[in-house]
Each structure stands twice: as structure tokens, then as C-alpha cells.
Amino acid sequence: MINKKFISTAHNVINLEIKALQKLKKSINKSFNEAVVKIARCQSKVILCGVGKSGLIASKIAATLASVGTPSFNLAASEASHGDLGMISKNDILIIISNSGQTSELKNIIQYANRNKILLIGIVSKKDSILYKASDIKILIPKVIEAEGIIPTSSTTSQLALGDALAICAMRYKKFGKLDFKKLHPAGSLGSQLRTVEDIMLTGNKIPFIHEDLNMNKALQILTKKKLGFLLVLDKKKLTKGIITDGQIRRFNEKKENLYTMSAKHIMTKNPISIDKDSLAVKALSLMNEKKITSLCVYNKKNKNKTIGILHIHTLLQSSVN
Numbered sequence: 001m002i003n004k005k006f007i008s009t010a011h012n013v014i015n016l017e018i019k020a021l022q023k024l025k026k027s028i029n030k031s032f033n034e035a036v037v038k039i040a041r042c043q044s045k046v047i048l049c050g051v052g053k054s055g056l057i058a059s060k061i062a063a064t065l066a067s068v069g070t071p072s073f074n075l076a077a078s079e080a081s082h083g084d085l086g087m088i089s090k091n092d093i094l095i096i097i098s099n100s101g102q103t104s105e106l107k108n109i110i111q112y113a114n115r116n117k118i119l120l121i122g123i124v125s126k127k128d129s130i131l132y133k134a135s136d137i138k139i140l141i142p143k144v145i146e147a148e149g150i151i152p153t154s155s156t157t158s159q160l161a162l163g164d165a166l167a168i169c170a171m172r173y174k175k176f177g178k179l180d181f182k183k184l185h186p187a188g189s190l191g192s193q194l195r196t197v198e199d200i201m202l203t204g205n206k207i208p209f210i211h212e213d214l215n216m217n218k219a220l221q222i223l224t225k226k227k228l229g230f231l232l233v234l235d236k237k238k239l240t241k242g243i244i245t246d247g248q249i250r251r252f253n254e255k256k257e258n259l260y261t262m263s264a265k266h267i268m269t270k271n272p273i274s275i276d277k278d279s280l281a282v283k284a285l286s287l288m289n290e291k292k293i294t295s296l297c298v299y300n301k302k303n304k305n306k307t308i309g310i311l312h313i314h315t316l317l318q319s320s321v322n
Contacts (some may be wrong), residue, residue, distance in 0.1 A: 013147045020154035021161055023142040028165075034117060035121050035137050039070060040173035044091035046072040049080065051105050053152040054097045054159060061095075061163030068171040069185055077105040085112050095121045097163075099141075099155045101129025110134045123159060178280070197284050198277040200319045201298045201309030209234055209307075212241055212265035219244065219264050230295055232307055233268045239305040240297055242268030272297050277308065281321040284311055 039046055046065055050058035058074050065072035075084060077306050085108070088094060094113050096106055101124035113120040114134055122135030125143055132138055141162065172260035178194060208226035210219050212233050223231050223246075233242040244267050252259045252267065259267070274297035284296055298309035 006247070013153060016145055016147060016154045017157040019086075020142070020144040022159045022160045023144065024161060027140065027142050028107070031137055031139050032162075032166070032169075034144050035139060036169040036173060038093060038119060038137065039065070039166060040170040042070065042091075042093050044071075044089060044093075044102065046070055046093045047070065047088055048095045048097065049075040049106070049109060050097040051077045051103045053156050054099060057156050057159045057163065058095070058097050060160060061167065063096075064164060064167040065170070067181075068167055069174055069176040069184070070167070070170055075109075077103075080112075081105075081108045085109065088112070088116075088118060090116060090118060093119045095123065096131055096135075097123045098129070098131050099125050099152065099159075101126050101131030106131065110294050112279045123162060125155065138223045154266050175225065193280075193282065195281045195319065195321060196277065197275055197279050197281055197296075197298055197311055198309070200245055200279065200281055200315050200321070201311045201313065203309045207307065207310050208232060210244075210264055211235075212263065212268070215260070216262050216264060216267060217260040217289065219227065219262075223249075228295070228310070228312060231264070232272070232297065232310070233264045240272065240274075240307045241265065243272035243295075243297075274299050274307070275311070276301055281311075281316060281319065285316050285321055288313055288316075289297050 046062070048058035048062040049055070055077060062072040062074040075087060094109070098106060101122065107130060108119070108129060110127070112118075119293065120135050121139065122131045123139045123141060124131045124135075125141045127140065132140070139162065141155070141158050144158060146155060147153040147284045158279070182193060205304060206226070208222055208228055208231045210222055210231050210233055211237055219231055223244075227322065229246045231244040232240055233244060235241050242265070244264060248267060248269065249259065273287070273291055273293060275287060277298050277300055288296065294313040296311045297307045298311055299306060300308055
């Protein structure tokens with residue numbers, strides 16, 4: 001039997017964190033905007049540092065920034081005074097996270113930043129702290145009530161949310177889009193979801209091109225050889241004019257028309273459905289399902305009528321796109 005006291009305690013902890021986030025939301029001001037611009041425009045690295053639980057939050061924020069196009073890493077405060085300060089260069093931005101802003105391990109790092117004129121962004125809850133006073137950009141997190149009055153919970157939730165907000169705002173400032181994100185996340189479920197048509201399309205000799213004047217007797221030989229169930233018909237300028245599918249050929253045979261004496265342009269369906277190479281593969285799959293087709297022509301935005309690849313339903317399924 002579940003102890004109802006645990007449920008009540010869980011609700012209390014979560015409510016404290018919700019209240020902390022509500023206070024944080026109201027506190028966002030010009031300092032936040034200034035920090036976003038500096039981070040987005042940074043031509044070097046963004047270095048995060050904290051002690052204890054704040055250090056763990058700093059590590060997560062650094063990972064988030066790096067994943068959305070801002071080179072970042074976490075500096076261990078305990079190691080900074082033993083040589084790791086050399087990791088910080090004058091063009092870097094240093095973000096220090098501390099609830100109290102008075103933690104002794106941070107003093108040497110703060111002094112180093114000030115002495116070397118390294119831009120320091122302080123994320124802190126106390127105005128009368130060393131960190132707040134020394135920071136070039138001061139982001140004040142509202143004072144909150146922690147779980148059990150002492151356990152870092154509400155404060156670290158606020159720090160994490162603020163870091164996420166900084167990362168997303170910097171990403172938008174830099175116009176870092178889905179294609180950029182995909183380049184940094186090639187593996188796992190994210191990589192699969194962000195795979196583009198260009199990543200999995202068939203190219204070169206695998207594309208079953210034929211000329212529009214080609215006799216269908218020869219065209220059928222190419223259809224059999226390529227084993228894709230369709231042919232793409234080109235004109236003299238090598239622009240895509242139409243498509244011939246297995247289904248069309250069967251229908252002609254059922255009508256008992258003399259298919260073999262016809263040219264490809266008399267059989268083809270004009271203006272085959274196509275998609276841009278930079279479209280997401282999941283969009284291509286959706287389009288195939290909507291149009292009830294098994295293949296798409298792929299083009300570059302520069303010329304929609306020139307096929308540079310083909311996308312077959314089997315290729316999509318083999319690539320685990322769903």
C-alpha cells in the first residue's frame with residue numbers, strides 16, 4: 001500500500017519548485033537579454049562553473065549550449081586553482097552559477113576573470129555576494145524556499161530553467177535551425193527524427209532515368225534491371241518530364257494496347273510528385289502516405305525540374321524512419 005505521506009511530500013516539493021519557477025519568470029529582465037546577445041556573439045568558448053549541485057547544473061547547461069551550436073564546457077571549480085584556469089582565454093565568456101555567490105572555491109576564478117578582463121556572467125541569488133558584485137552581467141535568481149528548508153531543490157530547478165532559456169534564446173538569435181541541430185545529433189532517436197531526404201536518397205546510376213523518346217521495349221529492360229518498380233522520364237535538357245510505374249504498364253497490358261511500339265512520353269504520367277533534398281525524411285514518408293505512392297523525385301531548391309535523387313518507400317523503412 002502506497003504511503004500517502006510520500007505523495008503529499010512529493011506534491012509539496014513540486015509545488016515549491018513551481019513557485020520558484022513562477023518567481024524566476026517574473027524576474028527576467030534586461031540583464032538576461034544582454035547575456036543572450038553576448039553568448040550568441042561569442043567567437044570563442046562559453047565556460048560554465050559552479051560548486052556542488054550548482055556545478056552539476058553548470059555541466060548540464062554547458063552540454064545544452066554545445067548541442068545548439070555554442071561551443072561550451074564545464075570547468076570544475078576544485079581543479080581551477082590547480083592549473084585549469086589556463087583553459088580560460090581572454091575571448092571566452094565565463095558563467096559562474098552559485099546560490100550564495102560566496103563559495104570559497106569560486107573566489108580565485110572570479111579574481112582571475114576580473115584581472116584578465118574576461119566577461120563574467122554571474123547567476124546568483126544574493127546581491128551582497130562577491131559573485132554578484134564582480135560580475136559584468138548580473139542575473140539575479142529570486143530567493144526561494146528549498147525542500148525541507150535546506151535541500152538544494154527549488155534553487156537548482158531555477159538555475160537549470162534559466163540555463164535552458166539562455167541556450168534556446170541564443171540558438172534563436174543565431175538562427176540555429178533543425179538542419180544545424182541534426183549535424184550535432186547524428187545518432188540515436190534524435191538523429192533518426194532529423195534525418196533529411198538527402199541523407200537517404202538514391203543517387204547516380206541507381207536512378208532509373210530514361211529518355212522520353214525511348215521505345216518502351218528497351219525501357220522495360222531498364223525497369224527490370226533497376227528493380228525499383230518505376231522509371232523517370234527525361235527530356236533533351238535532362239529535366240524530369242514524367243514517371244512510368246509498374247501499375248501503369250499493367251493497365252496498358254490489360255487494355256491489350258501495343259505497349260512495346262510506344263515511346264516513353266506516351267506512357268508516362270506527367271509532373272511526378274517531388275520533394276526538396278533538405279526536407280525531413282518523416283515529411284517525405286507522410287507525403288507518400290498522403291498521395292498513396294511508393295517513390296518521390298528529389299530536387300535541389302535551385303531547380304525543381306531537375307531530379308538529383310530518388311526516395312523509395314523501402315529505403316525509408318530500412319532507415320527506421322516512421
